[in-house]
Amino acid sequence: MKFQLSLALVLVFCVSTVGAQITQNVRGTVVDVESKYPLIGVKVQLYTSDSNLFRSLTDEYGNFELRNVPVGKYDITFDYNFYNSSKQTVIVQSGKESIVNVELEEEIITTEEVEIIGNANKDVQNEMALVSAQQFSIEETERYPGSRADPARMASNFAGVQGADDTRNDIVIRGNSPLGLIYKVEGVDIPNPNHFAVSGSAGGPVAIINNKILGNSDFFMSAFPAEYGNSISGVFDLRFRNGNQTKHELTGQFGFLGTEIMAEGPINKQKRSSYLIMGRYSTLSMFQAIGVSIGTDAVPVYGDGAFKFSFPQKNGGNLSLFGMAGASSIDIVVSEQTEVVEEAFGEGDRDQYFNTSMGIFGASYKKSLNENTFIKSTIATTFDTQNANHNFLIRSLDTAVVNGEQSVSIRTDSIYPLMGYQFKTNRLSWYGAINHKISKQHIIKVGFNVDGFLMKNIDSALNAAHDQFRIRHDFEGMSLLIQPFVQYKWKVNQRMDLTAGIHSQYFSLSNSISYAEPRLGWQYRLKNKQVLSAGAGLHSQTQPLYQYTYQRYDAQNNPVLHNKNMDFTRSFHSAVGYEKTFKKSLRFKSEVYYQQLYNIPVDMKPSAFSLINQGSGFQRFFPDTLVNNGSARNYGIELTVQKFFDQSFFYMITASFFESRYTGSDGVERDTDFNGNYAANFLAGKEFKIKDKNVLSLGWKFTVAGGRRYGFVDVPATLEENELIFLDEGFNERQFDDYYRLDFRTTYKINTKKLTHEIGLDLVNILNTRNILALSYAPSLSDPTADPIAERYQLGRLPIFYYRVDFRLDKQNKN
Numbered sequence: 001m002k003f004q005l006s007l008a009l010v011l012v013f014c015v016s017t018v019g020a021q022i023t024q025n026v027r028g029t030v031v032d033v034e035s036k037y038p039l040i041g042v043k044v045q046l047y048t049s050d051s052n053l054f055r056s057l058t059d060e061y062g063n064f065e066l067r068n069v070p071v072g073k074y075d076i077t078f079d080y081n082f083y084n085s086s087k088q089t090v091i092v093q094s095g096k097e098s099i100v101n102v103e104l105e106e107e108i109i110t111t112e113e114v115e116i117i118g119n120a121n122k123d124v125q126n127e128m129a130l131v132s133a134q135q136f137s138i139e140e141t142e143r144y145p146g147s148r149a150d151p152a153r154m155a156s157n158f159a160g161v162q163g164a165d166d167t168r169n170d171i172v173i174r175g176n177s178p179l180g181l182i183y184k185v186e187g188v189d190i191p192n193p194n195h196f197a198v199s200g201s202a203g204g205p206v207a208i209i210n211n212k213i214l215g216n217s218d219f220f221m222s223a224f225p226a227e228y229g230n231s232i233s234g235v236f237d238l239r240f241r242n243g244n245q246t247k248h249e250l251t252g253q254f255g256f257l258g259t260e261i262m263a264e265g266p267i268n269k270q271k272r273s274s275y276l277i278m279g280r281y282s283t284l285s286m287f288q289a290i291g292v293s294i295g296t297d298a299v300p301v302y303g304d305g306a307f308k309f310s311f312p313q314k315n316g317g318n319l320s321l322f323g324m325a326g327a328s329s330i331d332i333v334v335s336e337q338t339e340v341v342e343e344a345f346g347e348g349d350r351d352q353y354f355n356t357s358m359g360i361f362g363a364s365y366k367k368s369l370n371e372n373t374f375i376k377s378t379i380a381t382t383f384d385t386q387n388a389n390h391n392f393l394i395r396s397l398d399t400a401v402v403n404g405e406q407s408v409s410i411r412t413d414s415i416y417p418l419m420g421y422q423f424k425t426n427r428l429s430w431y432g433a434i435n436h437k438i439s440k441q442h443i444i445k446v447g448f449n450v451d452g453f454l455m456k457n458i459d460s461a462l463n464a465a466h467d468q469f470r471i472r473h474d475f476e477g478m479s480l481l482i483q484p485f486v487q488y489k490w491k492v493n494q495r496m497d498l499t500a501g502i503h504s505q506y507f508s509l510s511n512s513i514s515y516a517e518p519r520l521g522w523q524y525r526l527k528n529k530q531v532l533s534a535g536a537g538l539h540s541q542t543q544p545l546y547q548y549t550y551q552r553y554d555a556q557n558n559p560v561l562h563n564k565n566m567d568f569t570r571s572f573h574s575a576v577g578y579e580k581t582f583k584k585s586l587r588f589k590s591e592v593y594y595q596q597l598y599n600i601p602v603d604m605k606p607s608a609f610s611l612i613n614q615g616s617g618f619q620r621f622f623p624d625t626l627v628n629n630g631s632a633r634n635y636g637i638e639l640t641v642q643k644f645f646d647q648s649f650f651y652m653i654t655a656s657f658f659e660s661r662y663t664g665s666d667g668v669e670r671d672t673d674f675n676g677n678y679a680a681n682f683l684a685g686k687e688f689k690i691k692d693k694n695v696l697s698l699g700w701k702f703t704v705a706g707g708r709r710y711g712f713v714d715v716p717a718t719l720e721e722n723e724l725i726f727l728d729e730g731f732n733e734r735q736f737d738d739y740y741r742l743d744f745r746t747t748y749k750i751n752t753k754k755l756t757h758e759i760g761l762d763l764v765n766i767l768n769t770r771n772i773l774a775l776s777y778a779p780s781l782s783d784p785t786a787d788p789i790a791e792r793y794q795l796g797r798l799p800i801f802y803y804r805v806d807f808r809l810d811k812q813n814k815n
Contacts, residue, residue, distance in 0.1 A: 022693050022751050023068040024092050026054075027246070028100035030062045030078060033127050034437045037368040038062025038316075039104060042080040046090075048072065061272070061312075069098075071693055071751045073647070078102050089646065091139065093749065094693075095756030095806025096249050099241070101215070106440050108494045124218045126237065128445065128487050128499050130521035131535035132222035132575045132591060134158055136236075138211050140645055143685050145701040146743030146764050148257060148800060150207040151236070152194075155219050159638035159654035160591070161234075162679045162705055164616040165773060166741075166765070166795035169194065170203030172616075172674045173221050173234040174593060175634040175660025178202045179544065179615030180233025183209075186240065186322060186364045187376065187431035189230065189451060191384035195302040195328035197356050198618050199386050199423050200544030206282075208304045208326035208358065212251065212262055213278060215241035222593055223535030223573040226487040226501025226519045227433070227447065232541045232571040232597065240322050242310045243276030245269070248809040251278075255760075255802025258302075259283050265809070272312045279305040302328035317367030325359030335393050335412045348778065349722070350418055351391040358384040362429075372437040382427045392418035392466070397782060410781065418466075421459035421473065423546055428452045441491040449483040453509075457549045464721055471559065472622060475549035479509035481542070487519070497523045505568070507542050512567045514540045529581040536575075540568035543601060543611065550622060563601070567628045569611070570599040585644040592637050597662075600630030606666035608711075608731040613662070613673040617774075632662035632672065651684040671732045676706030676739075685745075699745040707736030710775060713789050724777045724789070736772040739794070741765050755807040761799065768797040 030042045042058040046066055056064040066076075071092050078086045083104040090098050103125075124133045134155075141147065141154035152169035155161055164170040170178035181202050183190050191197075194204025218237040220228065228235045248265030262278035285301040304326030311319045332352040362380025369375060394414045400407055433447030459473035487501030499521035505514040519537035526532065543566050551559040577591040601611045604625045612632050614621055636658025643651045660675035685699030711731035718725045747760040771794040778790040 022071050022094045022753060024071060024094055024097060025247075026066040026069050026076070026090055026092060026098045026100060028064060028102060030058050030064065030080075030102045030104060031368075032083075032371070032437075033103040033105045034374070034435060034443050035368055035370075035372050036103075036366065036374040036435070037371045039080055039083070042078055042104070044076060044078055046074050046076045048074060063272075072689075073687075076100060078104060080104055082107050089139070089644075093756045093806070094751040094753065095808060096251070097244055097247055097808070099244070108440055108491050125216060125239065126218050126225060126227070127443070128225035128227065128489055128501070128521070129218065129220060130497060130499055130523040131533040131577050132220060132573075132593070133224070134219045134221070136214075136217040136219045136238075138214050138216065140650070142211055143645065143650065143697070143699055143745075144683055145685075145699045145745035145762060146741075148762065148764075149211050151209055151211055151214065151217075151238070152203065152207060154211075155236070157652065157654065157681050157683060157701070158219065158221075159589075159640045160221055160593075160636070160656050160658075162656070162676070164203070164674065166771070168203045168205055168616070168618075169207060170201065170616045171234075174595065174636065174656075175658050175672060175674050176233035176595075177612055177615040177672075177674065179611075180231060180541065181236065182228075182231045182234075183236045183238065184228075185238050185324070185360060186320075186362060186380070187378045187433070188360075188362065188380045188382075188429040188449065190324075190360050191358045191382055191425065191427075193324070193326075193358065195304070195326055195356065196300065196330065196354065196618075197358065197384070197386070199546045199620055201615055201617075203616070205300070206257065206302060206328070208324065209238065210260070210278060210280065210304070210306060213240055213276060213306045213308070213324075215239045222575045222595065223519065223521065223537045224539075225499065225521070226485040226503040226517070226537075227445065229449070229483040229485070229503045229505050229517070229539070230481065230541050232539050232569055240306070240308045241276070242308065242320075243274035245272045245274045245310075246810075249806065250809065251804065251806045253802055253804040254283070255804075256283060256800045257802075259286065267309070267311075274310045275307070276309075277305075277307045279303070298330055298332040300328065300330050302326065313367070315367065317365060320364045321362075322364065323359065323361040325357070325361075327355070327357040329353075329355035335391070335395075335415055338409045338411075348781070349393055349395075351393065351415070353389045354387070356384070356386050358382070374435040376431075376433050376435075378429075378431040380429045382429065384425050386421070386423045389420040390418040391415050392462070395781060408782070416466075417462075419459075419461035421457075423459075423473075424456045425545060426454045443489040443491075444486070445488075446486045448485065449481075451481040453479045453481070453545070455479070455545060455549065457546055470553075472551065473546065473549050474551065474559065475561070477509075479507065481508075482506045495525045497521075503539075505540055507568070509548055510542075510565050510567065512542070514538075514568060514570070531577075531579040531581075533577040533579070534575065535573070537573050538570065539573060540570045540599075542568060544614075546620070547601075547611075547623075547626075552625070562625045563623070566601050566626060567599055569597065569601070569628075572596045585646040587640070587642050587644070589640040589642070590638065593635060595634040597632040597634075598630075599628040600632060600662070601626035601628055602630035602665040603627075604665065606664075608664045608666060608668065608670060608726075608728040610662050610664050616673075627665070629665060630663060632660070634658065634660045645685070648688070649684070649686040651682075653680075653682050655680040666728065671709045671735075673709055673732065675709055675732075679703075679705035693751040695747075695749040697745075697747045697749070701743040701745075703739070703741045703743075705739040707738050707772065708774060710734050710736065713775065715789070718777055719779075719788065722777070724775060739771045740767075740769050741771065741794075742767050742769070755805055758802075758804040758806075760802050760804070762801075764798040764800065765795060766797060770794075770796070 046054040054066040147154040195206040197204045220235040243264030251262040258280040260280035264276040267273040281303040306324040308322040360382040364378040366376040456476045457473040485503045490498045501519040503517040517538040521535040523533045575593040641653045660672040683701045688696045709732040711726040714725045744763040750757040776792040779788040780786040
């Protein structure tokens with residue numbers, strides 16, 4: 001009640017604040033798209049709704065500043081001789097300066113007049129990407145309902161991308177396992193950037209990456225440029241933004257998913273150095289600490305943070321120090337329960353203690369050597385750990401009569417250790433690249449990624465009879481992953497671009513090598529703002545690292561790393577696309593793709609098992625001896641109609657129709673676990689300006705998709721192993737009902753002289769639709785004869801609230 005009263009007083013104060021027109025500054029940098037060389041004298045213009053003009057010219061460092069722009073939403077134009085013009089959208093609010101960084105492309109002079117399609121809302125950062133690439137715009141995607149400020153969940157709105165589990169942010173790209181996705185930061189690969197991340201997965205319930213620290217990034221889904229490797233489905237190339245170089249600013253946020261604070265500002269204004277630091281801690285665990293009940297004792301505890309320090313150099317280079325880390329834990333203590341209830345997490349026959357952590361710390365240097373050459377080098381160290389202990393419970397029911405009524409309670413008769421493991425991976429990474437513009441039409445980029453791994457995996461568990469422990473992992477060692485690349489771009493004329501590249505890959509642990517993976521891209525710009533594109537390429541990927549260290553025992557009971565020599569999974573990608581841009585920021589886009597995967601690890605003995613089906617959920621897996629004889633194929637069509645956020649509203653309609661099939665070692669072709677056959681999203685949002693300085697936003701999202709695949713349960717084997725076992729016969733021939741979900745989002749933003757307040761509410765699954773996720777093994781304690789197989793459902797209705805405030809600490813500049 002006190003909190004509600006305090007919040008009400010804050011809102012009354014904010015709404016009643018009146019006075020002079022509220023303004024803020026807009027700043028940024030303009031550089032050449034290939035050489036990253038600063039462009040001097042670029043004309044920057046911003047028109048307000050009342051036809052006032054704000055304009056500036058970029059200085060010797062490519063910087064510009066527009067001072068005292070009224071709060072609101074505007075378009076900024078950038079014009080420079082012999083370069084294609086660009087238009088960007090900027091939202092000006094009182095609490096933070098607006099930063100707009102732009103890369104301009106040099107014109108190719110021809111005798112033919114060509115209409116240039118330059119829309120900053122969709123251009124990807126990597127100039128070599130011509131097909132199956134999407135710019136991840138923070139300003140655009142944070143408006144998507146149900147996204148929970150999570151980059152992965154935001155990306156699941158794109159055509160061809162869908163979530164695998166409402167409680168996690170695993171994403172399925174064109175029917176591939178979530179394992180096929182890699183994350184990169186400042187050029188280097190990073191471990192799974194999520195809390196409660198299980199070994200061999202790429203997702204989790206809560207993202208460690210916070211969208212507030214990100215600049216516009218790239219998301220690739222197929223035939224990506226030669227710079228990217230060790231992935232067979234997608235790449236999330238993330239970029240940390242710099243802090244404000246001229247003003248100190250603070251952001252605080254309190255909400256369901258965490259309580260966080262962020263600070264940014266100049267270290268030295270004359271040298272243009274800056275800092276950005278943020279941290280977050282789980283709100284639910286804070287509630288528990290002060291005695292507020294949230295309905296379960298298994299409260300997730302997590303915290304994370306990130307930073308970036310940027311130091312421009314006198315020679316025109318830039319040195320940045322960056323980092324991101326997070327830790328999480330949860331204790332699911334079923335043995336303390338006495339009431340017959342269903343626990344929100346975990347399994348009912350054991351106590352579980354689970355904690356994880358990950359982090360990356362690095363330094364990156366980049367410099368334009370001249371107007372044609374740009375270099376970048378990043379050195380980073382990363383770590384990720386997973387620790388778990390399970391204690392098995394033998395329980396029974398106590399029945400008693402209290403006040404004439406029968407009551408039933410649970411008694412724990414005994415507890416003993418069942419399983420425990422500790423996985424640690426430390427990695428040292430080095431990325432280097434040089435980008436050279438040979439001429440206006442010819443660009444070449446050469447570089448490498450080198451990763452050194454130090455792994456220490458320990459795991460032991462009771463056998464099925466619970467009479468002997470078996471050591472499943474006992475490995476400590478090093479390995480090396482080397483990935484050189486070269487890529488070339490030919491701007492044939494103002495209409496057509498061609499790219500070509502070669503990527504190579506070597507992994508020392510399994511002695512796997514891919515000598516040359518060719519990549520090709522093509523784009524042709526037709527009249528009337530139409531674009532044709534195509535791409536193809538070979539790709540390869542290592543298996544989950546812990547699978548290489550899993551040991552079994554030979555006839556003499558000696559441990560053997562029986563899957564240590566697994567080769568890469570390999571894939572051929574191809575895609576053809578068509579795009580049409582209309583007026584008022586409206587775009588239609590379609591792509592047709594085909595992907596052939598081969599060299600997939602499958603059982604040596606004939607079976608339906610394939611690693612292509614792994615990678616979602618919280619389970620690890622312990623296969624028999626595997627060989628690289630499996631195959632799979634994905635093909636489909638994707639459609640997108642998108643109205644970028646312009647004036648006061650946006651909408652996006654995406655639809656995917658696809659097939660995803662695989663063949664195991666038994667030679668039978670089946671549906672993959674992720675073959676839902678179709679998925680569609682409809683998103684829309686509208687903003688209402690109130691009293692010229694406040695904004696009310698409403699948004700909604702409707703998702704429909706084909707249900708998950710599943711097979712027939714082998715009940716005797718399931719009872720013997722105490723876990724779900726499926727029959728090979730009929731595997732994935734069954735399908736759950738279609739998936740439906742409606743989300744709603746509303747925010748209210750209040751601009752005062754120095755502060756911007758924002759109150760938001762995300763209603764996930766507002767209709768509380770019961771979507772089936774999977775089957776689970778759930779024996780009944782009260783009725784041992786009951787069917788032990790139960791349906792597990794996706795997330796129900798979930799309200800997610802937050803309150804955010806941005807404010808500047810320095811005085812406003814005056815003209």
